[in-house]
Amino acid sequence: MKLAVGVDLGGSTIRAALIAPDGQVVRSERLVLTGREPEAVVARVLELVRRLDPAAPSMPLAMGVAAQLWVRTGVVAVGPNLGWFDVPLGAMLAEAFGHPVRLVNDLDAITVGEARRGAGRGERDVLCLFVGTGVGLGAVVQGLLIEGADGLATELGHTKIESPTTGRPCGCGERGCLEAYTSGRHLPERLVEIHGSGFASSLLAAAGGDLGKVNALTIEQAALAGDPAAVALWNDIGEKLGIAAANTVTLFNPRVLVLGGGVLTMAPSLVQRVTSVMKAYTARPALSKVEVRGTELGDQAGLVGAGLIAHEP
């Protein structure tokens, strides 16, 4: 059986898997990133792929990266989790592996995995909207992954919802992005903002002022208990994400919208808010055909998708 390698490069871990042509995970490995220098990361990727199988480095390989990528030239334009800007990762990997390596945005890899082998199996039009450390969207439309001219398409997290000069600063270096108001990385600051605007919160007191203890899970628990600040924050984020999801559904007319990522996984009541706002704001004809689903492949979706992309000729 012909195998390919899928790699998922996150902000703190690298995962790699041998993937069969039908998307089955044959074997997988992971390691924790110790340094974030590009040279060191490439060496660790090679080490991890060798661990899968001594022959794996010569197999077709695709790697999902949480970054805005110039896919055609293999350059990481903006990778906030790794602190990378304009890193020629594709060329570095090609040199290390001795053959071209395909780079793909992490949400694009996840979407290919879910569309072909997961929650969207059997459908040709599938969107994945994930909210975790960042906010990402991937779109498979008429069976094809939408990458755009340079691989930068569907960057929903970096669409602007406020002024690019006075809006909240985003990890991408710009201001006013959807992600800066709704992603996991910004939750503690957003809670402080909501609190400062007059909403009481037992959550901040419970965290002893340590904002490092505030995350999607603690906010979800507080919101369910009726904490005013947590409820106000979830309503605000639910509305922003719901409108973004609605406009995306109106633009792409998908059959399936998959909602996932660390924040949404930990916060079912936020998923409900996003879904109900999405339904209220989507153009009626497109809404009548879309179904909202959770992920089916979970944290394996990106590995499966990258492996399936590596199998493509």
Ligand SMILES: [Zn+2]
């Ligand atoms: Zn941004």
